[in-house]
Amino acid sequence: MRSMLSYDWMETLRNTNQWLGASARALGSYPVFSVMPNPALHWMQAWGEVTERSFERMIAKPDWNIDSITCEDGRDHVVQVDTVVQRAFGDLIHFNVVGREEQPRRILLVAPMSGHYATLLRSTVKSLITNCEVYITDWHNARDIPVSEGKFDVEDYTLYLVDFMREMGPDTHVIAVCQPAPLTLAATAYLAEDDPKAQPRTLTLIGGPIDPNATPTDVTDFGHRVTMGQLEHSMIQRVGFKYAGVGRKVYPGLLQLTSFMSMNADRHGQAFMDQITRVARGEASDHDAHNRFYDEYLAVMDMTAEFYLSTVERIFKNGEIAKNAFVVDGKKVDIGKITTVAVKTVEGEKDDISAPGQCIAALGLLTGLPDNKKASHVEPNAGHYGIFAGRSWRNNIRPLVLDFIDSNSGEAKPRAANQNAAAG
Template identity: 75%
Template sequence: MRYMVTYDLMEASRNMNQWFGATALSMASYPMFSMVPNPAFQWMAAWGEVTERTFQRMVVKPDWGIESITGQDGRDHLIKIETVVEKPFGDLIHFDVQGRDEMDRRVLLVAPMSGHYATLLRSTVKSLLPDCEVYVTDWHNARDIPVSSGKFDIEDYTLYLMDFMRALGSDLHVIAICQPAPLTLAATAYLAELDPDAQPRSLTLIGGPIDPSAAPTEVTDFGHRVTMGQLEETMIQRVGFKYKGVGRMVYPGLLQLASFMSMNAERHGKAFINQISRVAQGEASDRDPHNKFYDEYLAVMDMPAEFYLSTVERIFKAGEIASNEFVVAGHKVDIGAITRVAVKTVEGGKDDISAPGQCVAALDLLTGLPDDMKASYIEPEAGHYGIFAGRSWRNNIRPLVLDFIDANSEAPARRARTAPKKARKSRKIAAE
C-alpha cells in the first residue's frame, strides 16, 4: 500500500465518481428532456447532483462560515479570523469579534487531528464566541505539507500545543476535544515542569482517550487487535503527484472515511437514498440538514503517518499517558507535576468511541492537584459528537464549562453570560 500509485488510484476513483455525477446531472437536465414526461430523468439528475456533491466535498476544506455574531449591545459584529502563530503542520487562529472589547474569558479549543478539519468544531466555536475570546488549533492537511517540513508525531503535536499556550499567556482556559485530550494533558504537565508561568488556569478534557483500556470500545479493541506492521502495510500510503506533499507518508483521509462509512453503512446508505428522493421532488436545499452534516463529514484530511502510527502504538497499545510514562523529546513527563491548573473531564453516557471511564481517568493521574480543583461530569444521553456539539452541549455542557472557567479565573467575568438560544426570542446568531 505504501506507493504513490495507490494514492493516485484512490484519488482517480474519487474524481471519476464525481465526473459520473456531473455527467448524469448535465445529461438529465438537458432542456429537450423536459418535454418528455418521464420521472426517470428527474431521478437521474437528482442522483447526479447528490453524487457529484458527495465526491467533490471529499477534497475541499470547509469554510468556517462564521461571519458575524449578535453582541449584548444588540449590534451585529463581524468576525475576522486571524493567524496568531503559523507553523508547518498547524496554525493557531483567533476569531476576532470586530468592534467588541476583548472578553475576560480567553479559551483555546484544541481540535482533533483525526481525519477531519478543525471546522468540525464550528458549532462549538459559534456557541462560545458571544462569551469568550476563542482561539483554535487549525491543523493542516498532510498532503499539502512538503516532505522538507519533516516529520510530525505525537511528541511534535505536544510541543506545538506548548508553543500555542506560551503564545497566549497564562490567563487562558484550554478545552481539548476528543482525540487530543491525552496530549493536551501531557503538554500542560510539561509546561508545569519547564515553564510554570505559562500554564493555563483551567483544562477541560472532553471525551478523550486518557486511558483507553478503562472502558473498551470497538475503537480500542481494533487498536489492540492489529499489529503495527499490519497497520503500516494496509493503512499508510505516499501522497501522489497532484499535491505539494508528494512522497509524504500519510494515513489518507479517503481511507479513513471509507472505514467510518462502513461502520454505519446501512444508515449512510439510507440517508443518501432519501436525499436523492428529496432532490428529485424539489424538497432539498443547498444548506438542508443532510448537506450541512455531510459537507463536513465527507471533508477529510490526510494525517502524517508517524502521527497516526505513534497514536495507536503509544496511546492505545502501550497506554503511555494512562501509566504516566509518556516521553517528549527524551524527557519523561510527569502528569503529577500539575499542581495549580484546575481540571475538569466531560464524558457522554452513550459515547461509543471514548466510552465513559476513559476520560475521567485523568483525575487519578493528577496526584499533585488538590481534590477541590478536580471535577467531572457525564452527560447521560450524549454520544461522542453530542458532548461538544448539538443540544447536549448547548443546554447542559457549555454552561457547566463556563461556570468552571469562571470559578478558576483570577476574577469573575465582567460580562453577563449569553442566555441559551431556546430561551431567547431575539434574532439568532448569523452563521452563514
C-alpha cells in the first residue's frame, strides 16, 4: 500500500503544481488589474501559463499531428493512423497515406520503451513517410493496463516484435532506435530459427546498447553500481487508484522524468525562465521551439516493473545479448543463426547514452552473416537524439539507411495479409 500511496503522492504534487499554474494565470489576467498595470502581476501570469502547460503535459499522450504530407507526386495526401495489430501492451500501427500508390519500401520502426511515447519518433516518421510505407510500434502506458493482463518483460517485448514482423512479412525493413536495438536483434534471430520465411530483409540498429560495456557511459555505470534490490526498492511503485492499472508495479514516468531533468537541471531551468520571459513579452506561441520540444519531452509513460528491471539486469548487468546468451520463453536465441538479413549499425560520435562501440558490437555477433551484408556508420559530431531525429539524420543518415535498404531489397513479393489489411 505504501508504494501506491507514494505513486498517488507524486500525482498529487503534479496536479497541485498544474493547479497553482492555472490559478496564477487566471489571477494575473484578472480584468480589474488592467486598470493599474503591474509588471509583477504580468510576470505571475506568464509563470502560471508556462507552469500549467508543463505539468499538464506530463500525463497527456501526444498526438502524432501528421495530418497530411506532400508526396513525390507533388500533391497533398491525407494521412490516417491505422491499427494493424492491437495488443494489451502495444500496437502495430500504419501511417496510411490516402490516395497514394503503395510504396515498395515497407519500414517497421521499433520505438523505444524508455519513458517516452512512440511519438518521440514523430520527425523520423515524417522524414520517411514521403516515399515509404511506415509502420511503428506504439507502446502503451503501463498505468492504463489492468493487472489482469499479466506481466510484460524483455522476453514479452521480444515476442511482440516477433509477432509484428510475422504480420508484416519478409519484405519488411526494420529500423530499431536506441533501447529496443538488442531486443530487435534477438527477435530477428528468433525468427531466423523458428520461422525463417518471416525474417525481414534488412535490420538497421540505431544507437542501441547491444554491448553496453564496449564503451561505458554514465548509464552503464549506473547499471553496474546499484544492486537489483536497491533498484527495486527505490524506483518501483504500484499504480495508484486513479488509473485502470491500479496495483500494477511500474517504474513511474514521473520518476524517470525527474532523472532526465536532473541530468541537465541548469539547462532546463534556464530554458523555462527564458520561456516565462518570452510569454511575459508576448513573444511566445503554442508551437514555438520551447513548446514543441517540451510538449514531447515532458510527456512520459510508466513502464512495467518487470520490463524495467529485466532490462537493467539482463541487458546491462549480465550482458545476455552481448554474450549471445539471451533466452526467450525457455529457448536460447542464437544471433549467429541470422544468415540472410542485411544488418547496418548507426552510431553518433558524441552519443553519451549509447556511445560508439556499443551498437556496432552487433556485427561481431552475426557469425553466420556474410560480410557483404554487414554495414556500419558513425556520424561525426552527432549526439544521441541527432542520429534519428535531428539534422544529422535528415541530411546524412536517412539517405544512407535508404540506400542500404534499396541495395538489399531484392525482388519484392505481394503479400495477401497486407492486401487484406489495406482493404479493411
